[in-house]
Amino acid sequence: QKEVEQNSGPLSVPEGAIASLNCTYSDRGSQSFFWYRQYSGKSPELIMSIYSNGDKEDGRFTAQLNKASQYVSLLIRDSQPSDSATYLCAVKRRGGSYIPTFGRGTSLIVHP
């Protein structure tokens, strides 16, 4: 069983719609959660981090964390073609390695 799982996609949404990206993790000791965006041929860039249950909003992005159900999601409102990229979920656990575990990423395509 993979520690951090993401649907590889591609997830295709029309411009202006809400894109919902999901990530599940297996380690109940996980404490910190990160979303990265990676454009083709570029390196990952941090979008958001979340540490507590609930929602965290930053502009068009909302991260949602549910530790009981062991999932974290990223919502992108008013999706734009420029949001087309691969989104990586990363998870850190408390008390263990300080290195996050990355999921394989979900490819998002926003079509005009």
Add this chain to the structure above:
Amino acid sequence: SAVISQKPSRDICQRGTSLTIQCQVDSQVTMMFWYRQQPGQSLTLIATANQGSEATYESGFVIDKFPISRPNLTFSTLTVSNMSPEDSSIYLCSVASDRGITDTQYFGPGTRLTVL
């Protein structure tokens, strides 16, 4: 966040040769890492670069193949030795200001390596 630069940005190398990739950060950071990302794949951690001591390698990666240096808190190098076409990949330097649970990792722009 720290500004990270890598050199070279890309290279094409012959089988059997070696390439050294440099990573420079504009501020002191506690943690520096080297990742590999093959086409269409996710990130694979090669090693943690430790200042003043040997790097900590992940399973499947060895020092003879991927020697790493970290002379100070802002600079590290990764050498890909005796290259084969299977080493063709993007190599990414990553840093974190500290090793805390909330400390975020940031990535450099990457080095795209093609081995012929």
